[in-house]
Amino acid sequence: MLLKLLRLTFIFMLFAFAHAGYAQNPVIIDQEVRQLMDRAIEEMESGKYQKANTTFREMLDTKKVLPSNMSYLFSKTLYMIEQYHNSKNFLDKYLDLTGKAGDYYEEALALKRALNENIEEIKSCNFCNIFGYRLEHCDVCDGHGSLKAACYYCRGIGKTNCPTCLGKGVIITKNQFDVEEYESCHTCQTVGNVTCKVCSGKKVIDSQCPQCLGSGRSKTKEICDHLPHEHKETKLDN
Ligand SMILES: [Zn+2]
Ligand SMILES: [Zn+2]
Ligand SMILES: [Zn+2]
Ligand SMILES: [Zn+2]
Missing domain, CATH: 2.10.230 (Chaperone, DNAj Protein; Chain A)
Known part of the structure; x- marks a missing residue:
């Protein structure tokens, strides 16, 4: 399995993020980063994507050089927890860094197609914001936006x-x-x-409603299923 292979090979990985805050190539991946990467991969393999998300964020927090594969794996994790916009950012970064030479090139293209579909769904949905979070009638302005x-x-x-x-x-x-x-x-x-x-x-x-910034609807923490919810709409009648 690719993920297992990766664990053996990433030690030798000399890729680094070329973005500000990350060191330039060639740099050996730090021990702490390697351990976090191992952990994240294990979490992904056992389907614990929320945990893997936390681990990847710990990796970013180390401010150390990260293996380029991390970008793909983090993107995949973000996709699984439905953070599509974040996922797209890391996927684009991965494809930028590795191009066709990346270990996950084919997987990355497949993920890109899946992401585009999800992002299109979000764009055409009336019930969520651009990040896919459900919007709710704003109680502060009673939906007027002002x-x-x-x-x-x-x-x-x-x-x-x-x-x-x-x-x-x-x-x-x-x-x-x-x-x-x-x-x-x-x-x-x-x-x-x-x-x-x-x-x-x-x-x-x-004056513009400070809660919903004029939209009349405010963001919730709920990830949108792009379907109308009857109970939410009847809330207006109370
Ligand atoms: Zn006068
Ligand atoms: Zn006046
Ligand atoms: Zn409002
Ligand atoms: Zn939606």
């Missing part, structure tokens, strides 16, 4: 000081004899204030 908030410009008063007379209602000028002359302000009809131009006097404005 909240009514006091107008920031007039502070919820609906009126602002007249820009012409600065709130006095009259315009004071001095004539050539240095005597003050008073003239009614026509901008505000001597009232001293004008209708707020931001809220048009409504005192409130619509």
Whole structure:
């Protein structure tokens, strides 16, 4: 089996991630990394993909040079736990690093096809976000995507000081004899204030819902099955 073979061969692997934070080739794979890789492979072989996910993340955290096969195996693990976008990133990285020479070239192509199908499904589904997480009616804005908030410009008063007379209602000028002359302000009809131009006097404005960022639906931790859920939709009627 390929995974077993790999365990013997990756010690000699000189590939390294060419990305920032990773050392350049050729570098011998560190002992700690080798042990983590062994563990991750065992976890994958026994179907414990969540555990393998944790182990691969530990490998990344070591900030040490990683064998290029790790990219494929991590991608496969992420695929199994339905983190398709993450999976695609590592798969692309693997194909970039190894090209056709990779130990898992054929498997990587098959995984790429499967991933594309899943990503297309997510794109065409109305019930999840681009990462495939189920979306739910947003309770904060009750699905409107926006909240009514006091107008920031007039502070919820609906009126602002007249820009012409600065709130006095009259315009004071001095004539050539240095005597003050008073003239009614026509901008505000001597009232001293004008209708707020931001809220048009409504005192409130619509502000984007901070929970759902305007979409009216918020993300859950549930991975979407791309099917309508009756119980979720009836929640609106409560
Ligand atoms: Zn005025
Ligand atoms: Zn206003
Ligand atoms: Zn909302
Ligand atoms: Zn969906």
